[in-house]
Amino acid sequence: MKAFVIDKYKGPVHETEVPMPEVGPRDVLVEVVAASVNPLDKLVRNGEFAPLLKYRFPLILGHDVAGVVTEVGSEVTDFEVGDEIYSRPRDLRIGTFADHIAIDHADVARKPANLTFEEAAAVPLVALAAWQMLVERASIGAGSKVLVHAGAGGLGSTVIQLAKYLGAHVATTAGTNSAELVSTLGADVVVDYRQADFTDVLSGYDLAIDAVGGDNLMKTLTVLKPGGLALGVTGPPDAGFAKQLGAPLPFEFVLSLLSEKYANRLRSTASITRSSSCEPTDRSCATWPDSTKRDIYGR
Numbered sequence: 001m002k003a004f005v006i007d008k009y010k011g012p013v014h015e016t017e018v019p020m021p022e023v024g025p026r027d028v029l030v031e032v033v034a035a036s037v038n039p040l041d042k043l044v045r046n047g048e049f050a051p052l053l054k055y056r057f058p059l060i061l062g063h064d065v066a067g068v069v070t071e072v073g074s075e076v077t078d079f080e081v082g083d084e085i086y087s088r089p090r091d092l093r094i095g096t097f098a099d100h101i102a103i104d105h106a107d108v109a110r111k112p113a114n115l116t117f118e119e120a121a122a123v124p125l126v127a128l129a130a131w132q133m134l135v136e137r138a139s140i141g142a143g144s145k146v147l148v149h150a151g152a153g154g155l156g157s158t159v160i161q162l163a164k165y166l167g168a169h170v171a172t173t174a175g176t177n178s179a180e181l182v183s184t185l186g187a188d189v190v191v192d193y194r195q196a197d198f199t200d201v202l203s204g205y206d207l208a209i210d211a212v213g214g215d216n217l218m219k220t221l222t223v224l225k226p227g228g229l230a231l232g233v234t235g236p237p238d239a240g241f242a243k244q245l246g247a248p249l250p251f252e253f254v255l256s257l258l259s260e261k262y263a264n265r266l267r268s269t270a271s272i273t274r275s276s277s278c279e280p281t282d283r284s285c286a287t288w289p290d291s292t293k294r295d296i297y298g299r
Helices: 039-045 117-121 124-137 154-165 176-185 215-221 239-245 263-275 290-298
Strands: 002-006 014-017 027-034 065-072 084-087 100-104 108-110 145-148 169-174 189-192 205-210 224-232 251-253
Touching: 027 084, 027 117, 065 100, 065 117, 084 117, 124 154, 124 205, 124 224, 145 154, 154 169, 154 176, 154 205, 169 176, 176 189, 205 215, 215 224
Parallel strands: 145 169, 145 205, 169 189, 205 224, 224 251
Antiparallel strands: 002 014, 027 065, 027 100, 065 084, 084 108
């Protein structure tokens, strides 16, 4: 089958032929209809998680997938051939940039019927991250105050919608051209980062989510209420930065979503997607020539 792989960290992503994946007793074999590209793929390609995750080469990249089940393992009873699914395969079993992928059935959920395959493939990683941060880590609910930076991005747009679904007051930072979009998604306060400093207008937040990094992380701490929580998602923690902060401080990093039980969270987000207006913000799709595809994956 065809796949896009790297042969070493920081090496080019290239198309090649690889063997069909082996299907274990707990696995489902999925024919990939759509896969999305995430910043996490770049981090993995560059070796940012090498101390934590021991990948083998050649490595097929890709963390999000939507497709159709074509085979089930002997112990799988909750899926059957022909089921339309979406998934974020667990770490060390990624590889959605391929014709097929074998996934542990515990990491799979049925695709919401109101989403296309292309839309569904854009959901798992950001939806799981949003669920973990808002529900599992911060227990966000009615009356909570949430700040999410870069609200027009894939993660930010998902966090805004889920936070509003949970009843929170949501503030976000965005560019001038994105202000209308994030307001439509539900943001109560929009700070144009080109026109204002968010630290001058925001305060008392229960949770702040930063997808910008750098100095923005330190500034974000100043808008939290006592006991508030800041979560950064731009990459692995830097030891020097941790020393600068000192412990304990209301700051944690969400790294590579190492938890292995994704399916229950995906099913929860699927039910929200079916019953509310939450949806991916980019509904466009294109079929790329092979040369263009190689260029995109190689960036």
